[in-house]
Amino acid sequence: MAILIFFISHWYLSLFAQTFFLHRYAAHKMFTMSPRMEKLFYWLTFIFQGSSFLSPYAYGVMHRLHHAFADTEHDPHSPSFSKNLFDMMWKTKNYYQEICNRVDSVEAKFKKNVPHWEFMEKLADTWVSRIGWGVAYTLFYFYFAESYWVFLLLPIHFLMGPVHGVIINWFAHKYGYRNYDVDDTAKNLLPVDVLMMGESYHNNHHKFGGRANFGVKWHEFDPTYPIIKILDKLKLIKLKPNNDLNYM
Template sequence: MIIILFFIFSWYFSLFFQTFFLHRYAAHKTFSMSRTTEKVFFILTWIGQGSSYLSPYAYGVLHRMHHAYADTEHDPHSPIYDKNLFYMMFRTKKIFTDILYSRTPVEARFTRGVPEWKKFDLFASSWPSRLMWGIIYLIIYLLFADNIWLWLLFPIQCLMAPVHGVIINWFAHKYGYRNFEVSDTSKNLLPVDFLMMGESYHNNHHSQGHKPNFGVKWWEIDPTFIIIKMLDRLKIIKLRKSAI
């Protein structure tokens, strides 16, 4: 039971920072925050994502490329150009890593305003950091996994952030419903997004990428947007009026 609770907590804790900080802030800048607050969220993202930490800078650039080239040969992750989700994951990882380590030139339009803390990103993305988190997870599982089937969760635990990404980037371009006719294959994967904190309203987002609220219909409740509004009221962040 402890492992199940730990896994569920990790799932949503990691997912929140991915959708809130990496996606809606780093990639789309639907709200602003101070430089100090930004660095705090870099660190919280590292804690939340642990061994599967994703650089906010590389994520922001990659995601902007996805919107610009959605479902074309230049899209960093598209089910149309990858024969299965594992090929897509490996191709995305290569492009992501090339951006992180400045191995490939990137157009200015994709980097403008994306938060960057290079020294921290290199540390948090390093193998010693990932190994440290992996050992922490291993100790927790050794102590509390009282049934062997619980170890099936361990690989997902270690690869949490990429798993979140592939659910949307693969399945939300194949299955679901559409509220908007857009030029790509994006779909809303879940009518009530209890699993992905608003991320599965993917068609809505591709149609209205500037909006921090990914829900459109009355039943499409976006829990991350609720938290964003709370943080705005607490003056931790500032919602852009043009984005609401």
């Protein structure tokens, strides 16, 4: 039971960091927050994602490129220009590392107002940090595991951030339904999104790139949006009144 609780907690906490901070804030600026709150969420992303920490800076820049060049040869992660899922993941990794290491040729407009805290970006991206988190997960499993099969879940813990990314970037461009005709292959992967906290409404998001609520139809409940509204009411963030507009 402890392993199941730990796995589910890590899944949703890591996913929340990705959809709330990296995606809706870093990439799209659907809401604003103070520099102090931004650093707090940097720390929370480091804790929640652990060994699979994704740089808010690199994620934000790369995701903006995805929207601008979706399903073209300039898209950092398009199934249409990849041989298979692993080929796409490898290409995405290369784009990510180039942006992280500042050796990219990305236009300045895609980097505008993307958060960057150099201390945390370097701390969380070291092998010492990533291996340390991995060791912590493994020790937890050795202590609480009641069956050997549960150790098969450990690789998902190690790569939780990329796993969440590939579910949307690969499968939500291949399978699902469409509410809108858009100039790419984005689809809504799940009619009721209980697994991806709203991220699976990918077709909706590609139609309304700056809309904070990813759900559109009555059954498309976006679990992250109420959290955004609560944080806005508490004045911890400020939701933009024109958040239905694109970031550009």
